[in-house]
Amino acid sequence: MNTAAPATKARTGVSGLDTVLAGGLSPGHVFLLEGNPGAGKTTIALQFLIEGARLGEQGLYITLSETESELRAGAASHGMVIDGNIEIFEVVPPESLLDADQQQSLLYSSDLELGETTKEIFAAFERIKPRRVVLDSLSEIRLLAQSSLRYRRQILALKHYFARQGATVLLLDDLTSDVLDKTVHSVVHGVIHLEEMAPSYGSERRRLRIIKYRGQAFRGGYHDFIIQTGGVVVFPRLVAAEHRSSYARDQISCNIPELDLLLGGGLERGSSTLILGPAGTGKSTFSFQFLVAAVARGEKVAAFIFDEELGLLFTRLKALGMDLEVMRNAGLIHIEQLDAAELSPGEFAHRVRSCVDKSDAKTVIIDSINGYQASMPDENSLILHMHELLQYLNRQGANTFLTVAQHGLVGDMKAPVDVTYLADTVILLRYFEAAGKVRRAVSVIKKRTGFHEDTIREYRIDTSGLRFGDPLVGFQGVLRGVPEFIATSTPLLATDGGDSGNS
Incomplete structure (x- = not known):
């Protein structure tokens, strides 16, 4: 979908939202x-109003x-400045309606208050002549209207009035009075x-969705967002x-x-490459071997x-001859630790994409899918997210390395989620017992892009x-994990020299 925006769109000032809206608001x-409170x-x-003020539009x-002081305090907490191009108009109920002794007995006070409120809104608009308007919130108007018919007519009156003035208006609804009332939607x-x-x-x-946008293509589906200091992203x-x-x-080599040879030349x-195996078999070490080789080629x-x-991680890999900390400090690699409990899948995909776009990274490691899965609502979402992310990285010419820890150590092992069909290459790591020792074996069980060895090789991780x-x-x-010895022609790797346990 082409999301290029016409110049006439009213940009929201919210990072990423204009992309979802194909440029902004008409x-x-x-x-x-x-949305809920x-x-x-x-x-x-x-x-939205601050972006308009930046463009010279009155808001x-x-x-x-909310009171004006509450709004200004909330804006200040984000470092937002509400200057002269933005007017805050606080609608205060008339004192006579707050006094029980002054309330009408034959005429509902809400009738008087709704009419008075509407007059105050129109008067404020005529005085300020804004190009951008925010009305917060519709729940108050819905309560004053008391009936669905009167509420709809009131919203229509507001719509036609603002349309005649050419203003772009945001109506806020906190969904506290009637979440099933879709009057405003139509x-x-x-x-x-x-x-x-x-x-x-x-x-x-947090996530958002564009339910409706008349006469305009937009990016459908749910989009994750966060509220941080500075506003919504x-x-x-x-x-x-x-x-x-x-x-x-x-072809690229791991050196x-x-x-x-096992990979058919590289x-x-x-x-994309999936490295699959139980804990401790060296999945991370395999993936970082490809990363170090990419750095040696001069790639980001x-x-x-x-x-x-x-x-x-730095200490462990340094003992294996991979000094990631030095590479990071030299600006050769970008390495980031993520907390799945604090990270949405949309934000993670955004971080990966930003890194690839800005630094032109050609090798990307995600370690591991088990941790990535923790940020997903369910397995189906994980598969869809991974498909889009891997397709994006492949189209940028980047090689992606994913690790998945299987449950168990030997015998019949299962992965928490099956993503083998998404990867172009699958490397399988295993423990096996031979000559009274626990050993490791590696095989390539899938490669879409050409020949690969169908053998099983023993490997060791040492200094x-x-x-x-x-x-x-x-x-x-x-x-x-329980091999049978059928010949005497296979030499095993020597086990002296200090084996290193690795994940």
């Missing part, structure tokens, strides 16, 4: 911004629920729906088909001849770590890094 129309409506509304914030030009979810563990997750859903680039599909550029690389503390032996032709049942 000027001169009324839009609904709805705390979803971020007021913050988005303030950003008006009409508040029926009246307004567009509807932005905000949601806040509380997982069983971790911080709250939206992470548009990644659509890999929108991103294409040309690159040479040459270990035996592993390159990996094709712009492909990026690693996103879910499971391991960076200090421990020299990864060391590989000849194909294990004298054994069968190695991948089950």
Whole structure:
């Protein structure tokens, strides 16, 4: 989908939201911004007015629920400045309606208050002549209207009045009075729906969806967003088909001849590799071997770590001859530790994409999918997110390395989620027992882009890094973890020199 925006769009000032809206809000129309209290409506509304002020447009914030001091305090907490181009109009109920002795007995006070409120809104608009208007919130007007018919007529009156003036209007609805009332949905030009979810563990997750936008294509589906100091940041859903680039599909090496042979000469550029195995088999070590080889070729690389503390990772890999800390300090690699409990999948995809776009990273490590899965609401969402992310990275000519820890150590092992069909290459790591010792074996069980060895090789991880032996032709049942010795022609790797346990 082409999301290029016409110059006439009223930009929201919310990072990422204009991309979702294909450029912003159509000027001169009324839009609904709805969500439960705390979803971020007021913050988005303030950003909308501040962006207008930056462009020289007069803004008006009409508040029926919050006081002006509360609004200014909320804006100040984000570092927002409400200057002379933004007017805050606080609608205060008439004192006679607050005094029980002065209330009418034959005429509902709400009738008087609704009419008085509407007059005050129109008077404020005529006085200020704004180009952007925020009305906060519709719940107060819905309560004053008392009936669905009167409420609809009131909204229509507001819509037609603002349309004649050419103002772009945001109506805020906190959904506290009647969440099933869709009256405004049919009246307004567009509807932005905000949601806040509380997982069983971790911080709250927020997402938004464009329910309606008349005469305008937009990016459908849910889009994660966060509220941080400075305002709301939206992470548009990644659509890999929108991103294409040309690159040479040459083969890349890991700088270990035996592993390159196992992979049929190396990996094709712009492909994804899944490294699968139980805990401790060296999945991270394999992936970082490819990262170090990419650095040696002069390429930019990026690693996103879910499971391991960076200090421990640096110390462990330094003992294997991979000094990641020096590479990071020299600006050769970008390495980032992530907390799945605090990170939405949309934000993670945005971080990966930003790193690849800005630094032109050609090798990306995600360690591990188990940690990534923790930020997903369910397995189906994980598969869809991974598909789009891998397709995007492949189209940029980047090689992606994913690790998955399987349950168990030997025998029948299962992964928490099956993503083998998404990867172009699958490397399987296993423990096996032979000659009274626990050993490790590696095999390539899938490669879409050409030939690969169908052998099983023993490997070791020691102070020299990864060391590989000849194909294990004298054994069968190695991948089950309980091999049978069927010949005497297979030499095993020597075990002196200090084996290193690695994940």
